[in-house]
Amino acid sequence: MTPTSELPLKRTPLHAAHLRAGARMVPFGGWDMPVQYAGLKAEHQAVREAAGVFDVSHMGEFRIQGAGALAFLQHVTPNDVSKLRPGRAQYNWLPNDAGGLVDDIYIYMVGENEYLMVVNASNIDKDWAHLQAHVGTFDVQLSNESDRWALLAVQGPKAAAILQPHVDVDLSSKKKNAYFAAKLFGFDVMLARTGYTGEDGFEVFVDASEAETVWDKLLAIGVTPAGLGARDTLRLEAGFPLYGHEFGDDIHPLSSHYGWVVKDKAHHGRDALRQPAAQKLIGLKLEKVPVREGYPVLQGGQVVGHVTSGTSSPTLGHPIALALVRADAAEATDFEVEVRGKSHPATRTAVPFYQP
Structure with a gap:
């Protein structure tokens, strides 16, 4: 088999738009993705103060339909999918049988006996195989629609105000985790009041063939293009776990605050x-x-864990990190983090680090 690093990088439908906007592109989970445009701090600040837009079209989308759709989802996830109603969304997990996660996901209830599941980009094939393996006798049909959709995340405290003149739906009537059809700039889209930054905002499901036009129109009305760099600093300030860092096949998810x-x-x-x-x-x-x-976390000179994610917080002005430490050491206040052989003091602090 050809190593993953040697496979051609996949491109989202917005690849040409990123190049036009001057994005610096990097490999990410097998995709050629924008890490930044004008600069990480400027993009981060735009999302915290106004609105930015991220291309998250690399995420996967699976449709689950049939009389047994709910029973199937109840079987493969630990959250209670029966609480969903049409037009609502829910954060959930796909547990494996070894105390870890296949993935963390979002489930959107489209209508009776119909759901849309959004999964992490690097896990699309793994998640699809996992779901297929558990269909069993459930009366359910699964379809992988990952290539059909582009997904744009418009995030920030002014996201609703900026979008409102260009949609045919009263956005103020839509609560967090709402999922609904709308026309955006005249295009048929699905909007979800969800996101991964800690700010208000909407994720836009749009046909892949129309995505570039919608993206350009968003930039034209003043939404700032933002890359993976700002997406990571924003989610870390908000205390959101990232699969492959805080979650994984061999990481117990109940070690988290979720x-x-x-x-x-x-x-x-x-x-x-x-x-x-x-x-x-x-x-x-x-x-x-x-x-x-990966940096070691110490207590009293002894290694008790490791950093899972870290950054210098643009909003708070100092470094922050999430770390997995031994449960018997987790209640302490004072730790050290080893950086290139030298220990630096670290203080345990509440998560999220920042709330709007």
């Missing part, structure tokens, strides 16, 4: 998921030195 996802119901992987987590995810604040994934 225990609310698991409801009291039968589902695949239930027994393993309910075993006590040996580690706990904590937030750390440092004074000057930014830290990165």
Whole structure:
């Protein structure tokens, strides 16, 4: 087999638009993606103060239909999908049978017996195989629509005000996790009041063939293009876990602050998921030195864990990090992070690091 690093990078429908906007492109999960345009700090600030738009078209979309769709989703996820109603969305997980996650996902209820699942880009093939393996006798039909959709995330405190003159729906009537049809600049789209930045905003599901026109129109009305760099600093300030860092096949998800996802119901992987987590995810604040994934976290000179994500927070003005540490060490206040052989003091702090 050809190593992944040697495979041609996939491109989203907005690739040409990114190049026109002067984006610096980088490989990400097998995709050629924009990491920044004008600069990470400017893009981060635009989302915190006004509105920015991210291309997240590399994410995967699966449609789940049939009389057994709800029962199937209840089986493969720990959150209670029966609480959804048409036009509502829910954060959820796909647990494996070893106490880790196949992926973390979002589920949108389209209508009776019909749902849309959005999955992480690097996990599309793995998630699809996992779902197929669990269809069994459920009366359900699965379709992979990842190539059909482009997905744009318009995020920021002014997102609704900026979009409102260009949509045919009263956005003020739509609460968080709403999912609804609309016309945006005259194009038929699905909008969801969801996002990954900690700010208000809308994710726009648009036909791949129309995505570039919609993107250009968003930029024309003053929405700032933002890349993966700002997306990561924004999500980290908001304390959002990222698959492959805070979640993974071999990371117990209940080490995180997302225990609310698991409801009291039968589902695949239930027994393993309910075993006590040996580690706990904590937030750390440092004074000057930014830290990165994999850096050792120490307590009293002894390694008790490692950094899973770290950055210098553009909003707060100092370095922040998420770290997985031993559960018996997690309640302490003072830690150190080792950077190139030298220890730097770190203080445990509440997560999220920043709330609008």
